[in-house]
Amino acid sequence: xxxxxxxxxxxxxxxxxxxxxxxxxxxxxxxxxxxxxxxxxxxxxxxxxxxxxxxxxxxxxxxxxxxxxxxxxxxxxxxxxxxxxxxxxxxxxxxxxxxxxxxxxxxxxxxxxxxxxxxxxxxxxxxxxxxxxxxxxxxxxxxxxxxxxxxxxxxx
Amino acid sequence: xxxxxxxxxxxxxxxxxxxxxxxxxxxxxxxxxxxxxxxxxxxxxxxxxxxxxxxxxxxxxxxxxxxxxxxxxxxxxxxxxxxxxxxxxxxxxxxxxxxxxxxxxxxxxxxxxxxxxxxxxxxxxxxxxxxxxxxxxxxxxxxxxxxxxxxxxxxxxxxxxxxxxxxxxxxxxxxxxxxxxxxxxxxxxxxxxxxxxxxxxxxxxxxxxxxxxxxxxxxxxxxxxxxxxxxxxxxxxxxxxxxxxxxxxxxx
Numbered sequence: 590x591x592x593x594x595x596x597x598x599x600x601x602x603x604x605x606x607x608x609x610x611x612x613x614x615x616x617x618x619x620x621x622x623x624x625x626x627x628x629x630x631x632x633x634x635x636x637x638x639x640x641x642x643x644x645x646x647x648x649x650x651x652x653x654x655x656x657x658x659x660x661x662x663x664x665x666x667x668x669x670x671x672x673x674x675x676x677x678x679x680x681x682x683x684x685x686x687x688x689x690x691x692x693x694x695x696x697x698x699x700x701x702x703x704x705x706x707x708x709x710x711x712x713x714x715x716x717x718x719x720x721x722x723x724x725x726x727x728x729x730x731x732x733x734x735x736x737x738x739x740x741x742x743x744x745x
Numbered sequence: 746x747x748x749x750x751x752x753x754x755x756x757x758x759x760x761x762x763x764x765x766x767x768x769x770x771x772x773x774x775x776x777x778x779x780x781x782x783x784x785x786x787x788x789x790x791x792x793x794x795x796x797x798x799x800x801x802x803x804x805x806x807x808x809x810x811x812x813x814x815x816x817x818x819x820x821x822x823x824x825x826x827x828x829x830x831x832x833x834x835x836x837x838x839x840x841x842x843x844x845x846x847x848x849x850x851x852x853x854x855x856x857x858x859x860x861x862x863x864x865x866x867x868x869x870x871x872x873x874x875x876x877x878x879x880x881x882x883x884x885x886x887x888x889x890x891x892x893x894x895x896x897x898x899x900x901x902x903x904x905x906x907x908x909x910x911x912x913x914x915x916x917x918x919x920x921x922x923x924x925x926x927x928x929x930x931x932x933x934x935x936x937x938x939x940x941x942x943x944x945x946x947x948x949x950x951x952x953x954x955x956x957x958x959x960x961x962x963x964x965x966x967x968x969x970x971x972x973x974x975x976x977x978x979x980x981x982x983x984x985x986x987x988x989x990x991x992x993x994x995x996x997x
Contacts, residue, residue, distance in 0.1 A: 596830045604828070605911055611920045682869030689796045692937055709868045712797040714939045714948040716806070719794030 621630045628671040643694050677705040684710040756977045756988045761972040770967035777960030805863040807809040811958035813856035817919050819849035824916045827909030836964035839905035844973035848965045850888035876925035886914040
């Protein structure tokens with residue numbers, strides 16, 4: 590009986606320890622994993638110069654321009670505070686569109702234009718038929734504006 | 746009632762019980778998967794709306810999400826059995842953990858594989874070192890490590906304890922996978938993978954997803970019990986009841 594209690598305590602402690610390690614890992618992932626740089630960080634020169642890095646943000650509405658060669662695309666990526674111009678030659682993913690999230694991998698040129706080698710589209714977790722989505726969109730847009738206002742209020 | 750449970754914890758008495766349960770779980774698996782596939786293909790929209798305008802290929806969700814859920818759930822099942830085995834020194838619980846592991850590994854692989862094809866069409870890449878994708882890959886390696894460690898040690902009881910401890914330590918990955926995406930704003934998100942929010946999924950899509958999950962779960966029971974019966978026979982090969990069973994099946 591004594592040995593069993595010892596083992597129970599041992600396994601219990603192990604699980605508590607793992608829980609603590611897991612909590613630390615999750616907080617680390619939450620705060621400082623720089624999977625990509627935001628336009629604000631790029632403008633503030635926090636992104637590494639002359640190095641490949643990722644730029645993440647939203648495609649600004651009305652800025653997507655196809656160039657004459659038919660393959661090169663210019664667009665702006667924004668985080669609702671700062672904007673970076675992006676140039677990309679290649680096939681864009683299916684879900685790339687204005688106003689949605691993208692992750693672009695490439696280098697910042699000396700002309701402050703981000704030359705991307707790869708553009709990945711992000712999409713949200715909403716799985717709705719088009720007619721339902723359009724009625725939700727207005728509500729969603731309002732929510733985004735409100736959360737952006739809150740976020741800027743928090744940083745200022 | 747409690748007496749019944751302790752009786753079931755003996756391999757000799759659980760062997761026939763598992764044998765009777767296997768066909769039942771197979772029937773449930775086939776029925777649920779048929780319903781899930783039918784609903785997923787014919788009762789759901791052909792195209793999504795909003796900022797997630799995916800076409801037919803979003804239906805990978807009916808395999809991908811249930812497989813990913815099962816990969817995490819089955820790992821917790823393994824850890825549960827390993828912990829019970831370590832504390833109470835019960836043989837059957839380690840056998841259970843061993844029997845579940847290959848099914849869990851298959852579901853983890855399935856989640857990664859279907860995710861790769863889905864990612865190619867929707868994001869534009871098969872693979873990316875995104876937090877969720879990376880942590881799911883680590884979970885796959887943990888399953889493989891658990892199975893490999895167990896088969897690397899000849900003494901079964903030592904193998905049980907060592908791989909059980911490895912499984913418990915690896916439990917750290919499950920919450921990391923679950924909370925690897927938790928930022929509210931897509932421009933601040935340190936992830937390519939979208940979050941999951943069951944309230945923002947159309948009812949029909951959610952229904953087939955949950956039915957498929959139940960089907961996968963029943964499949965896990967069926968295959969684990971089949972594997973468990975094999976493990977029981979191998980490990981108890983020297984005992985009287987197994988010899989009796991074999992002499993009944995192969996009368997000479």
